[in-house]
Amino acid sequence: MGFKNKFFKVTSAITGGISSFVSVAMLAELIGSGDIELIIGVLSAGGIAMAAGYNTIHFHKKQKKELFQKKQLDILYLAVQNHGQLTPTQVALQTNTPIDETKELLDSLSDAGAMELQVSNRGNLVYTLIDEVHLQNYMEKIG
Structure with missing residues (x-):
């Protein structure tokens, strides 16, 4: 997990924790005051904030999945260029x-x-394209 991803998760957790604590404290104070309209407003705002947070996390996961699939396609094209065979080191070097x-x-x-x-005769790990039909099916599957 990269630094940016860890930083995003940690800051999100801290922000969420502080926000939850403040919301509960505020809600407790409002319940004590008996102002029903304000209580409903605070609960509604909390629900909207929670939905926005969920959408942000969902969007981030979707972007991550799409990037992973793009990298998979890049590797498949690289395999085709290399007569169907790749080593992990070769892929790492050629794709940075x-x-x-x-x-x-x-x-x-x-x-x-x-x-x-x-495993090659020399003991190296080699990934080989199975066949063009499998490749075509896989590429259609991930869109």
Whole structure:
């Protein structure tokens, strides 16, 4: 997980915690005052804020998934250019992607049936395109 992603999650958690504490304290004070209209207004605003937070998180997850799928497609095109075979190191170097993320991407393509993990005679991990039909089906599946 990158620094930006960790920072986003930590700041979101802190902000959410502070906001929740203040909201509960404010609501307790309002309940004590008996002002029903104001209580309803505060609860409505809290619901809107919670919905906005959910939408932000949902949007972030959707963007992350789309980026992951784009990287998968980039790897598949790279495999086609390299006669159907790639090593994790080769992909990492050619796509400027960290090796752990590269391995995750290649494993996901293997799990989806687009590539097959093999071990070369020299003991290297090699991901091989299974066949063009599987590749076509996978590319249609992820859109």
